[in-house]
Amino acid sequence: MGNEKKNATSSDALLARIQGNSSQTLDFVGWIFDGLIIHDNSNIVEFCCGTGKQTLEFVKRYAPSSNIYAFDIEQSSIDHLESQIEESLKKNTTCRCLDFNNFKKVKENLPESIDVFFCSYGLYYNNHALEFLTLIKSRLTENGQIIIVGPYGKNNGELYDLLNECDVTIDEHILYTSQRFMIEIIDWMTDHFKDMEIKTERNFIAWDSADKVFSYWKNSTFYNADLQDTVKKRLDKHFKLHTEFINSKFIMKAKAKTFLP
Numbered sequence: 260m261g262n263e264k265k266n267a268t269s270s271d272a273l274l275a276r277i278q279g280n281s282s283q284t285l286d287f288v289g290w291i292f293d294g295l296i297i298h299d300n301s302n303i304v305e306f307c308c309g310t311g312k313q314t315l316e317f318v319k320r321y322a323p324s325s326n327i328y329a330f331d332i333e334q335s336s337i338d339h340l341e342s343q344i345e346e347s348l349k350k351n352t353t354c355r356c357l358d359f360n361n362f363k364k365v366k367e368n369l370p371e372s373i374d375v376f377f378c379s380y381g382l383y384y385n386n387h388a389l390e391f392l393t394l395i396k397s398r399l400t401e402n403g404q405i406i407i408v409g410p411y412g413k414n415n416g417e418l419y420d421l422l423n424e425c426d427v428t429i430d431e432h433i434l435y436t437s438q439r440f441m442i443e444i445i446d447w448m449t450d451h452f453k454d455m456e457i458k459t460e461r462n463f464i465a466w467d468s469a470d471k472v473f474s475y476w477k478n479s480t481f482y483n484a485d486l487q488d489t490v491k492k493r494l495d496k497h498f499k500l501h502t503e504f505i506n507s508k509f510i511m512k513a514k515a516k517t518f519l520p
């Protein structure tokens with residue numbers, strides 16, 4: 260498996276990236292849940308839950324009165340998540356290892372009705388994302404909502420510029436998922452729903468050492484081991500002149516509800 264694929268699903272790489280992002284300026288989970296209204300007895304479905312950064316918040320806030328279903332392709336991430344759920348809340352929480360490209364299995368595992376569908380930084384791993392959303396919509400209740408969170412625009416711009424200087428080619432598919440994918444999601448939502456809410460944020464991550472930037476890159480989907488020495492030298496040059504490397508994360512939350520006739 261190449262670095263792109265391995266780092267896309269590995270729970271260790273995900274935990275390392277979360278750790279690497281800890282100097283960010285935004286309370287990401289707080290931003291996601293801001294303004295979210297979920298009624299009692301809802302079925303909440305999350306895909307690409309990873310190690311459960313947002314799932315645990317869904318569980319804490321809603322599991323006493325709602326059912327949470329969390330899916331990810333990586334068993335070790337699911338195990339990590341399950342180990343963090345409070346015993347008393349486990350009866351309303353289903354965490355399962357599932358590849359969302361396998362539509363047959365997805366259909367078997369989804370609840371018959373979905374009140375909230377949530378996916379953060381993951382929907383682009385589906386090879387047929389719009390068909391997948393259409394499947395989700397077919398189970399969505401009349402007042403149900405779909406919430407997709409992901410990157411857009413000049414996301415990772417500073418880091419990509421530095422890597423480009425070192426001849427690291429960022430794969431076209433990675434640029435598509437990181438910069439343009441969310442726009443397709445908005446187009447799909449506009450075609451199917453009456454009420455939409457789009458929130459965007461520019462979040463800065465400040466790394467205070469070359470090692471920290473390097474570690475983030477190493478755990479990313481755009482790592483290239485062949486060019487590690489060139490990148491290390493370029494980072495050392497940067498830190499001779501500056502105390503930090505600042506990278507921008509452009510993030511978007513797209514929410515849709517109320518079907519169009």
Ligand SMILES: C[S@@+](CC[C@H](N)C(=O)[O-])C[C@H]1O[C@@H](n2cnc3c(N)ncnc32)[C@H](O)[C@@H]1O
Binds near residue numbers: 306310313357378381
């Ligand atoms: C960048 S992480 C996002 C984790 C979390 N949602 C967050 O925002 O912090 C992407 C997640 O998508 C999962 N994933 C990748 N391909 C998948 C697939 N085919 N089916 C289900 N999950 C997948 C990975 O295992 C990983 O946990």
